[in-house]
Amino acid sequence: MNVGNPRVKGEGDADEDGLDAACDPNDFENNPDQDGDGYLNRDDICPLVPSTQKDVDGDQIGDECDTVGHGPDVADGKVPLVIQAAEITIK
Ligand SMILES: [Ca+2]
Ligand SMILES: [Ca+2]
Ligand SMILES: [Ca+2]
Ligand SMILES: [Ca+2]
Structure with a gap:
């Protein structure tokens, strides 16, 4: 469970590297690519x-770290549903 709201910049992420304090092993040091695999934290499905x-079951958790529940073959991650709405004025 995240400490802060992932949609609010810097909330629960003191070093602003895209990893919430709950899963950042060093939330005082900005490491945009924590595991050094070339995929930045914000786009890394296995940061x-x-x-x-690769995500065989399509649950947004990479095969290499999809070890909770049923593992990489059964989708048991929760795919976040996001709806963006904003009021616009047409003149
Ligand atoms: Ca962080
Ligand atoms: Ca960090
Ligand atoms: Ca990475
Ligand atoms: Ca997966």
Whole structure:
């Protein structure tokens, strides 16, 4: 569970490297690519384990770190549903 709101810049992420304090092993040091695999934290579906970005079951958790529940073959991650709405004025 995240400490802060992932949509609010810097909330729960003191070093602003895209990793919430709950899973950042060093939330005082900005490491945009924590695991050094070439995929930046914000786009890395497995930010703490160097990975291939493959996601066989499509649950947004990379195969290499999809070890909770049923593992990489069964989708048990929760895909976030985001709806963006804004009021606009047409003149
Ligand atoms: Ca952080
Ligand atoms: Ca960090
Ligand atoms: Ca990475
Ligand atoms: Ca997966």
